Structures are given as C-alpha cells and as structure tokens.
Amino acid sequence: MMRALAKSLTLALAAMLAVNTPQPGFAAEPIPAASTASAQEERAPVTILVSIDGFHPDYLGKGRTPTLDALASHGVSAPMRPSFPTKTFPNHWTLVTGLVPDRHGITANRMEDPGRPGETFTMATVDPRWWSDAKPIWVEAEEAGVRSAAMFWPGSAVPWGGTARGWGPVQDGILPQDWQQFSMQVNNTQRVNSVLDWLRRPADIRPRFVTLYFDTIDTSGHDSGPQSEELHAGLKDIDGYVAMLVDGLARLGQPANLVIVSDHGMAPTSSERVIALNDFLDPSLYRLVEGGAYASFEPTEGNEAALEAVLLAPREHMTCWRKGEMPARFQYGTHRRIPPYFCLPETGWTVTTSRPNGEWSGGNHGYDNASPEMLALFIANGPAFRHGVKLDAFDNTVVAPLLRELLHLPGAQQSRDVLAPLLPALLPRE
Known part of the structure; x- marks a missing residue:
C-alpha cells in the first residue's frame, strides 16, 4: 500500500508539472494539490514540521x-548542519527554539544539573524546570493565537513555563492544544492518521501548525548501521508514510507548507573502533556521566588534578578538554549542565568503560557536527x-526562524538576522 501511494504521488506530481510548470523565481505549486477544494471550504495552508x-x-x-525525492526536487532542499552535540534531544530542541544546546539548556540526552543534586534528566523527563531555558515554537504560536498540535516532538509534552512541586502534578504551563506523549506502541500509520484527523476538524479548532516525528530510520541506523539492508528497507517504509501524509492532505484539499528535517545523520560503528577507558584511566578518579559517541566526566572528590593529568594528555583517536576550553566552533561548554571534562573521539569510534567481549557493528551519532556523516x-x-x-549546507538554527516567518509570529522580524541570508532562496515573497 505504501509503495502504491508513493508511485501514485510521483505520477500525479509529474502530470501536474507537465500542465503548469512554474517559471524560475515563482513559487512552486504545493505537492498536496487541493484537488477536492472546489467541493470544500477554501483552506489556508497549514505548516507541518516533520522530523x-x-x-x-x-x-x-x-x-x-x-516521495521525499519528489518533494525535494520540486521544493527547496539542502544538507543541514546539526548543532553540537549531534544527539536527538539537543537538536530537536534547537530546531524548535533556534538556539544551540549550550544556550537552550538541553545539552545532552542524559544530563545532570548542579542546582538539582540527585536528579538526572533522561529522554523521558517532562519536568518543565529542565526545559525552561528556551521557549519552543509551539508556545510562541499559542501565545500568538496560532493553534498548534504536536505528534511526538521531543519536549512537546512538557507544560512550558509550568512548575513541578515535589512529586506532585505540574502546575500551569503552556502545551500545544493537541499533543501525544511519546510511545513506541503508536505506529507510524497511527501517527500520520492523527495528524490528518486534526486537520479534518472545523476551522475554529483546526491546528495551523503541526509537528510529526518518526524514529524508524534512527532505530535502523543504530541497530544495523547506515549502509545496511535493514536501513534501506526502513527508507522505503518511511517514504511510504510521507506519501500517506501527502495523499491525505490532497484528499482533504488542505494545502501545506511541509518542512521535513532530521536531527543528525549516522556513522558506522564497530567493535574494532572502541576506546576503553579502563585501559588507561583509574575508575576511582571519575564518574562517567555519558559515554558512546563522546564521553563526559565528573571527577571524584579530590581527584581533579589526577583525572586531568590523564584525560588531557595526547591520545590516539580521541581529544579531551575542560568544558570551558572546547573549540569555539562547537558553541558548547558554558552551560551549567555540561560536566567539567568532555572527550570527543574520531567519528565512528565508541567510548566505553571496558572492551567488548564479542564482535558487533551498528551506527551512532553525537560526533563532531562538522563531520559529513x-x-x-x-x-x-x-x-x-x-x-x-x-x-549549500546551513546550520539547523535557521529552522525555527523559518517557522516563525511561515506562521507570521511576532518574533519573526527579530529572528530574521539568522534567516536573512537564506530568505531569498527559500521564499519568493519578501
């Protein structure tokens, strides 16, 4: 079914373009052509951010x-540089705030905060105090009277600006008008259908800004590697769900501005490229906060100098820094949630406490954001x-200003400094 939808979409697109090919410098017709609009209300375009x-x-x-190839060919496409570190939650929060992780506060998938001893942030954390350093685009939209809906965007289930009192419920805070808490049990068909169901509503309760999140490709890349047959099958599968979305929009007569992004790429990894900390570092000197595509450390009491002496020494396949001395291009290392020491291996190498017992291969991300992978x-x-x-490639801090522009939010003018260099190439209007 997914393959058939993708094929029909491509054929329909080709026919549409053959009849009415836009001239250079003019806006393209949207892929989800409003084929049934004559029998329905005239709908204003909805903005849909897809990850x-x-x-x-x-x-x-x-x-x-x-489907994705057709959308790229008949729209605007580019490789995009993620923010550092190239992890899921930091980059998804950058995409909807326009700030790098060092400024928006979601500095890793797993974090600690010196002001909150005994607590650890994980990807399941919805306590708004962890998310309060930057305002996401759906909160800006709601404050401006633009109804929003979020299907599984990281942070979208957090009542922004609310307070959590002890272990009790969160008080107040702003959420999208419609949202769903992330669950792997909600499959991709259900995710797309939820978005389409929101858009079937009467105009007064229909969202004008929607987010949609798919995790299929990331999972395949981690499990099997970026060149695996499993990932290739996943690409065909996810393309079918994008076709399902586009076809559903066309059936509704709903024009849409689709902004389709990812948070990072994927590098191949294997048991042959491992840096085992126990080979050179005394475990009593440190506590590992996060490992894998990078490693971050807290020294144990009284062991700062001893840990530094080992970590900061030149080492093959990995470089370590004090948090405040990381290269400026990373724009990372000042936030209170970043541990005192940070080590970055070469792309594709894995930092672990000990050497693996058996052979393995897969994929990972979190590496240098200048790495092509x-x-x-x-x-x-x-x-x-x-x-x-x-x-050409641009930084992912551009996405939030672009969304503000599409939604005509009050903050759009202030964010144009970031967007301005790309604006003529993206949008035909000034």
Missing part, C-alpha cells in the same frame, strides 16, 4: 524514497516556498 530522526541527506536519490536532512515544499532550489 525523520537519523535521516542523512545522502539517503535521498537512491531509488528508495520517491552527521549531516541532517532539510526539505521545504509548499505554496510558500520556491521551486527546484538546492542550497
């Missing part, structure tokens, strides 16, 4: 993603965007 977690831009154009996806398609434009 395909772990999708590298090189996955396009290989015959596995006809970490590049992320960007596709923009719809009535607001230019047609057939391919841009």
Whole structure:
C-alpha cells in the first residue's frame, strides 16, 4: 500500500508539472494539490514540521524514497548542519527554539544539573524546570493565537513555563492544544492518521501548525548501521508514510507548507573502533556521566588534578578538554549542565568503560557536527516556498526562524538576522 501511494504521488506530481510548470523565481505549486477544494471550504495552508530522526541527506536519490525525492526536487532542499552535540534531544530542541544546546539548556540526552543534586534528566523527563531555558515554537504560536498540535516532538509534552512541586502534578504551563506523549506502541500509520484527523476538524479548532516525528530510520541506523539492508528497507517504509501524509492532505484539499528535517545523520560503528577507558584511566578518579559517541566526566572528590593529568594528555583517536576550553566552533561548554571534562573521539569510534567481549557493528551519532556523516536532512515544499532550489549546507538554527516567518509570529522580524541570508532562496515573497 505504501509503495502504491508513493508511485501514485510521483505520477500525479509529474502530470501536474507537465500542465503548469512554474517559471524560475515563482513559487512552486504545493505537492498536496487541493484537488477536492472546489467541493470544500477554501483552506489556508497549514505548516507541518516533520522530523525523520537519523535521516542523512545522502539517503535521498537512491531509488528508495520517491516521495521525499519528489518533494525535494520540486521544493527547496539542502544538507543541514546539526548543532553540537549531534544527539536527538539537543537538536530537536534547537530546531524548535533556534538556539544551540549550550544556550537552550538541553545539552545532552542524559544530563545532570548542579542546582538539582540527585536528579538526572533522561529522554523521558517532562519536568518543565529542565526545559525552561528556551521557549519552543509551539508556545510562541499559542501565545500568538496560532493553534498548534504536536505528534511526538521531543519536549512537546512538557507544560512550558509550568512548575513541578515535589512529586506532585505540574502546575500551569503552556502545551500545544493537541499533543501525544511519546510511545513506541503508536505506529507510524497511527501517527500520520492523527495528524490528518486534526486537520479534518472545523476551522475554529483546526491546528495551523503541526509537528510529526518518526524514529524508524534512527532505530535502523543504530541497530544495523547506515549502509545496511535493514536501513534501506526502513527508507522505503518511511517514504511510504510521507506519501500517506501527502495523499491525505490532497484528499482533504488542505494545502501545506511541509518542512521535513532530521536531527543528525549516522556513522558506522564497530567493535574494532572502541576506546576503553579502563585501559588507561583509574575508575576511582571519575564518574562517567555519558559515554558512546563522546564521553563526559565528573571527577571524584579530590581527584581533579589526577583525572586531568590523564584525560588531557595526547591520545590516539580521541581529544579531551575542560568544558570551558572546547573549540569555539562547537558553541558548547558554558552551560551549567555540561560536566567539567568532555572527550570527543574520531567519528565512528565508541567510548566505553571496558572492551567488548564479542564482535558487533551498528551506527551512532553525537560526533563532531562538522563531520559529513552527521549531516541532517532539510526539505521545504509548499505554496510558500520556491521551486527546484538546492542550497549549500546551513546550520539547523535557521529552522525555527523559518517557522516563525511561515506562521507570521511576532518574533519573526527579530529572528530574521539568522534567516536573512537564506530568505531569498527559500521564499519568493519578501
């Protein structure tokens, strides 16, 4: 069914373009053409932000993603540089705030805060105090009277600005008008159908801004690696769900500005590329906060100098810094939640406490955001965007200002400094 939808979409798109090919400099027709609009109300475009977690831009154009290829070809596309570290939660929060992790406070998938001893942030944490350093785009939208809905975007189940009192319920705070708490039991068909159901509503309770999140490609990349047959099958599968969304929008007569992104790419890893801390570091000197694609450390009491002497020494395949002395290009190392010592291996190497017993291979991210393997996806398609434009790589801090522009939010003008260099290539209007 998914394959058939993708094929029908591509054929319909080709027919539409053959009849009415946009001239250079004019906006492209949206892929979800309002074919049934004559029998329905005239709908204003909805803005839909779609994340395909772990999708590298090189996955396009290989015959596995006809829907995404068509959206890219007839819209605006680019490789996108993620923020550092190239982890899921930090980059998803950057995409909806426009700030790098060192400023928005979601500095890792797992964090500690010196002001909150005994607590640990994980990807299941919805206590708003962890998320309060930056305001996400759906809160800006709600405050401006733009109804929003979120299908599984990281942080969207957090009542922003609310307070958690002890172990009791969160008080107050702003959420999207419609949202769902992340659950792997909600499959991709249900996710797409939920978005379409929101858009079937009467105009007064229909969202104008929607987020949608898919984790399929990230999971396949971790489990099997970015060049695996499992990932290739996942690409065909996820492309079918994008086709399902586009086809559903067309059936509703709902024009849409689609902004399709990923948070990071994926690098191949294996048991042959492991840095085992126990080979050179006394476990009594430190507590490992996070390991894998990078390692962050808290020294044990009285052992700062001893830990530094080992960590900061030159080492093959890995470089370590004091948090405040990391290279400026990372824009990382000042936030209180970043541990005192941070080590970054070469892309594809894994930092563990001890050497693995058996052989394994897979994929990971979190590495240097300048690494080509970490590049992320960007596709923009719809009535607001230019047609057939391919841009050079840009930073993912541009996405939130772009969304503000599409939604005509009060903060759009202030965020134009970031967006301005790309604005003529993205949008045909000034």
